[in-house]
Amino acid sequence: MALLICVPGPVLAESCFAPARPFLPSDSQAARDYAAIIRSDFENYIQDIQS
Structure with missing residues (x-):
């Protein structure tokens, strides 16, 4: 192992x-x-971080 x-x-x-x-x-x-667009952007952002 040391080798x-x-x-x-x-x-x-x-x-x-x-x-x-x-x-x-x-x-x-x-x-x-623009709540729906912002929510979608953040869901994509979090998905990108987790992958």
Whole structure:
């Protein structure tokens, strides 16, 4: 087991960048008007984070 730790080998790693946060309007009326779109964007955002 110790021998495996000391022997260099190829290392495979992928970068892990968080997806861009969905836009949230600062106006509460606009947030209510676009609630379905905002909800969908956040569901996609969370799904991207979990995958």
